[in-house]
Amino acid sequence: xxxxxxxxxxxITKAYPGVVAxxxxxxxIREGEVHSxxxxxxxxxxxxxxxxxxxxxxxxxxxxLRGAAYEPKEPREARSSGVAMVFQHFSLFEALNVAENVxxxxxxxxxQRALAERIRTxxxxxxxxxxxxxxxxxxxxxxxxxxxxxxxxxxxxxLLIMDEPTSVLTPQEVEILFKTLRQLSSEGxxxxxxxxxxxxxxxxxxxxxxxxxxxVVATCTxxxxxxxxxxxxxxxxxxxxxxxxEKVPGDVALDVVGLSVASPNPFGTSLQNxxxxxxxxxxxxxxxxxGNGQDELLLALSGEIPTDRDAVxxxxxxxxxxxxxxxxxxxxxxxxxxxxxxxxAPDMSLTENALLSGAxxxxxxxxxxxxxxxxxxxxxxxxxxxxxxTPGVGTAARALSGGNLQKFVIxxxxxxxxxxxxxxxxxxxxxxxxxxxxxxxxxDRAAAGAAVVVISQDLxxxxxxxxxxxxxxxxxxxxxxxxxxxxxxEIGLMMGGAHGxxxxxxxx
Amino acid sequence: xxxLEKRPNPSRAWAIVTPILAVILTxxxxxxxxxxxxxxxVEAIRTIFWDPLFNAQFAxxxxxxxxxxxGPLVLIAVGLSFGFRASIWNIGAEGQYIMGAIAxxxxxxxxxxxxxxxxxxxMVLAGAFGGWAWAxxxxxxxxxxxxxxxxxxxxxxxxxxxxxxWMAFGPMRNPQGMGFPGSRNLQQYPAAxxxxxxxxxxxxxxxxxxxxxxxxxxxLLKRHIFGFNIQVAGQAPRAARFxxxxxxxxxxxxxxxxxxxxxLAGMFEVAxxxxxxxxSFNVGYGFTAIIVAYLGRxxxxxxxxxxxxxxxxxxxxxxxxxxxxxPAAAIQAFQGMLLFFLLGVDVLSNYRIRIKRRAQA
Numbered sequence: 001x002x003x004x005x006x007x008x009x010x011x012i013t014k015a016y017p018g019v020v021a022x023x024x025x026x027x028x029i030r031e032g033e034v035h036s037x038x039x040x041x042x043x044x045x046x047x048x049x050x051x052x053x054x055x056x057x058x059x060x061x062x063x064x065l066r067g068a069a070y071e072p073k074e075p076r077e078a079r080s081s082g083v084a085m086v087f088q089h090f091s092l093f094e095a096l097n098v099a100e101n102v103x104x105x106x107x108x109x110x111x112q113r114a115l116a117e118r119i120r121t122x123x124x125x126x127x128x129x130x131x132x133x134x135x136x137x138x139x140x141x142x143x144x145x146x147x148x149x150x151x152x153x154x155x156x157x158x159l160l161i162m163d164e165p166t167s168v169l170t171p172q173e174v175e176i177l178f179k180t181l182r183q184l185s186s187e188g189x190x191x192x193x194x195x196x197x198x199x200x201x202x203x204x205x206x207x208x209x210x211x212x213x214x215x216v217v218a219t220c221t222x223x224x225x226x227x228x229x230x231x232x233x234x235x236x237x238x239x240x241x242x243x244x245x246e247k248v249p250g251d252v253a254l255d256v257v258g259l260s261v262a263s264p265n266p267f268g269t270s271l272q273n274x275x276x277x278x279x280x281x282x283x284x285x286x287x288x289x290x291g292n293g294q295d296e297l298l299l300a301l302s303g304e305i306p307t308d309r310d311a312v313x314x315x316x317x318x319x320x321x322x323x324x325x326x327x328x329x330x331x332x333x334x335x336x337x338x339x340x341x342x343x344x345a346p347d348m349s350l351t352e353n354a355l356l357s358g359a360x361x362x363x364x365x366x367x368x369x370x371x372x373x374x375x376x377x378x379x380x381x382x383x384x385x386x387x388x389x390t391p392g393v394g395t396a397a398r399a400l401s402g403g404n405l406q407k408f409v410i411x412x413x414x415x416x417x418x419x420x421x422x423x424x425x426x427x428x429x430x431x432x433x434x435x436x437x438x439x440x441x442x443x444d445r446a447a448a449g450a451a452v453v454v455i456s457q458d459l460x461x462x463x464x465x466x467x468x469x470x471x472x473x474x475x476x477x478x479x480x481x482x483x484x485x486x487x488x489x490e491i492g493l494m495m496g497g498a499h500g501x502x503x504x505x506x507x508x
Numbered sequence: 509x510x511x512l513e514k515r516p517n518p519s520r521a522w523a524i525v526t527p528i529l530a531v532i533l534t535x536x537x538x539x540x541x542x543x544x545x546x547x548x549x550v551e552a553i554r555t556i557f558w559d560p561l562f563n564a565q566f567a568x569x570x571x572x573x574x575x576x577x578x579g580p581l582v583l584i585a586v587g588l589s590f591g592f593r594a595s596i597w598n599i600g601a602e603g604q605y606i607m608g609a610i611a612x613x614x615x616x617x618x619x620x621x622x623x624x625x626x627x628x629x630x631m632v633l634a635g636a637f638g639g640w641a642w643a644x645x646x647x648x649x650x651x652x653x654x655x656x657x658x659x660x661x662x663x664x665x666x667x668x669x670x671x672x673x674w675m676a677f678g679p680m681r682n683p684q685g686m687g688f689p690g691s692r693n694l695q696q697y698p699a700a701x702x703x704x705x706x707x708x709x710x711x712x713x714x715x716x717x718x719x720x721x722x723x724x725x726x727x728l729l730k731r732h733i734f735g736f737n738i739q740v741a742g743q744a745p746r747a748a749r750f751x752x753x754x755x756x757x758x759x760x761x762x763x764x765x766x767x768x769x770x771x772l773a774g775m776f777e778v779a780x781x782x783x784x785x786x787x788s789f790n791v792g793y794g795f796t797a798i799i800v801a802y803l804g805r806x807x808x809x810x811x812x813x814x815x816x817x818x819x820x821x822x823x824x825x826x827x828x829x830x831x832x833x834x835p836a837a838a839i840q841a842f843q844g845m846l847l848f849f850l851l852g853v854d855v856l857s858n859y860r861i862r863i864k865r866r867a868q869a
Binding site for chain 2: 302303325328334336341342346347352356357359360365368370372
């Protein structure tokens with residue numbers, strides 16, 4: 001069974017105005033194979049799987065599914081041919097329950113009760129515990145992913161495409177997922193697995209196709225390569241891990257005492273009695289699965305949600321009841337996760353966006369009047385220092401690629417000579433080279449005496465740059481631990497383990 | 509097949525061309541309508557756009573009217589444009605205009621018949637305060653209880669209209685008015701009269717204030733952090749919070765600013781061209797100013813031009829009614845067309861039209 005070809009992609013090319021997303025891409029997947037598509041952001045992985053799933057039409061090239069020509073015009077056609085996909089961003093309705101959400105994705109949904117029964121059966125068969133009657137809004141990210149997976153499994157697929165499935169999971173949840181995927185594979189379902197997390201690909205996948213700038217640069221068996229070799233194939237250059245010097249922690253720069261904040265969103269997570277203390281020169285890494293209070297923590301620290309005066313102290317002075325600009329004056333800068341719409345106004349130029357958060361500390365406004373010349377030179381300085389690729393500072397923020405805009409946003413905050421830096425997901429959706437430079441910049445600012453709080457869902461990132469480590473779970477922050485000597489198991493438990501779900505493998 | 513494709517950046521050229529195109533299209537469609545009504549379309553269009561300024565018979569009367577009518581429109585529209593940019597919808601400028609006029613009239617009547625120099629300046633302050641206070645009602649209710657400012661500000665117009673009638677028939681009725689409703693006429697009270705500054709031009713202090721509002725509005729919008737915050741709040745509310753903008757405070761500021769401008773417009777009107785508070789004092793400037801604000805693309809200079817154009821069609825429409833016997837409804841339809849075409853061709857500045865052949869399946 002294992003040697004029968006399931007899907008063959010031959011010479012696929014897809015160009016968008018100004019960019020070739022895929023150029024002459026070919027690869028094969030055997031039945032039951034777990035095959036990885038590996039590449040940086042923007043390497044063309046997403047476009048490729050969208051073509052396989054019928055969302056995008058290739059310009060040229062052919063696909064074969066079980067020997068027959070395969071040209072899906074829409075996802076429905078792909079699904080009826082046995083191809084299913086779990087997207088990175090879930091398409092679920094929070095106000096509906098699990099079974100209702102699954103029914104919405106089906107062509108002829110059975111009655112709710114019968115469907116709930118099938119969901120229960122499939123979830124037990126594949127070790128994905130899930131209650132069909134629970135409201136999706138109350139589920140963790142990992143559980144929401146199970147909804148999507150079960151939605152796919154109900155179609156009995158021959159090929160399951162998974163786009164960055166582990167980015168929202170704790171290590172324990174990753175283990176559960178991998179068991180399920182291995183079980184599927186042993187039953188003959190092929191899995192096309194997209195990721196840039198190298199260790200898990202070496203752990204899980206039988207074969208890998210590595211993409212760089214839209215082209216296939218290598219095909220290999222991941223187990224036979226080291227993670228470093230894979231990374232260098234992916235990036236096409238030798239990677240240097242960030243350099244960090246020895247340092248002595250200084251005085252307490254940021255002190256958070258008993259911070260409790262109600263979430264502004266109905267399905268958000270409220271913070272409960274959060275304590276943290278960050279010293280000058282220290283980087284505190286805060287891990288956690290998405291939706292466990294990260295956004296709320298950033299808003300409470302940046303000043304967008306006011307709290308009690310003494311819940312947040314900068315250099316010993318209570319600022320909890322003050323807004324963002326007063327906190328900036330006190331030395332705290334922040335970079336929210338969402339670049340477009342929160343950290344930056346999409347339709348405004350980079351100069352205007354530089355003014356957005358730089359007005360106070362850079363003295364860009366005097367007596368209410370904007371000094372546009374200074375704002376422009378501040379923006380130009382950020383563009384230059386942080387290697388932001390843009391035609392000019394007059395360009396609208398939305399015209400920049402995600403990585404470039406992130407470099408601009410981080411650069412804008414770090415260029416304000418802050419004493420406390422709070423960032424949420426600093427390298428989310430950023431290519432490896434840009435991510436490395438952002439991490440290095442954070443380390444450099446810490447070395448220069450700033451207290452840095454990095455909230456991230458990327459554990460590798462936190463372990464690489466943080467001195468101390470804690471995790472957000474359900475709006476509570478665990479006690480900090482030094483990064484050195486931490487095991488992945490301990491980290492997973494800090495993040496809430498498998499969120500109270502037992503590994504309910506019936507067959508495992 | 510025609511398809512609309514969103515432009516990556518709004519086209520600057522089209523943003524300037526579309527208002528002109530809209531006026532031309534209005535002339536064509538309006539001309540057709542006039543022709544169907546049995547009037548000579550060219551003559552009708554000329555009567556509306558040309559005669560108010562250059563007709564030997566009417567122009568000496570109608571030319572000053574241009575500024576008299578454009579003044580309050582521009583002043584109110586500039587005030588509204590700030591809120592509109594931040595998605596704050598003050599629809600009740602008409603009511604704020606009335607309350608500004610009543611507050612100013614109250615000051616004038618309190619000092620009648622003294623001739624102190626400060627009566628007029630005090631009336632200006634009272635007018636601004638009256639409009640501001642009326643606008644703060646929806647602002648307070650929104651910030652405190654989350655009510656919808658569109659509904660509250662609009663309904664307060666009708667409350668203000670009733671207060672206006674009550675004043676005209678009751679407390680403010682002219683004791684020497686032979687029992688007719690309506691207050692004293694400030695045109696006969698020199699200390700309070702907003703008279704023409706240059707005879708025969710229609711230029712009064714309200715027009716000067718409108719001009720100042722355009723200049724101050726331009727500076728606020730382009731150079732001041734307030735204008736910047738407003739634009740961020742309108743485009744990306746979360747980014748505005750991140751930038752330190754307090755949404756409630758911004759809401760009160762914008763409502764108050766637009767209310768004060770409307771109140772000022774009412775004050776200059778009651779002290780000048782209207783002269784008195786009657787139960788038909790308000791003629792819809794507050795509502796028309798909303799159209800003017802959008803016609804001018806919420807930009808102070810654009811609003812100035814749009815206000816003049818709007819005033820022109822009003823005066824020209826009146827002349828056309830008199831001299832050509834055109835029904836009032838036809839004139840209103842004509843003015844409606846202007847807005848319709850402007851919004852219609854507006855699509856072109858944000859989208860481009862592509863002609864595509866239907867893809868062969």
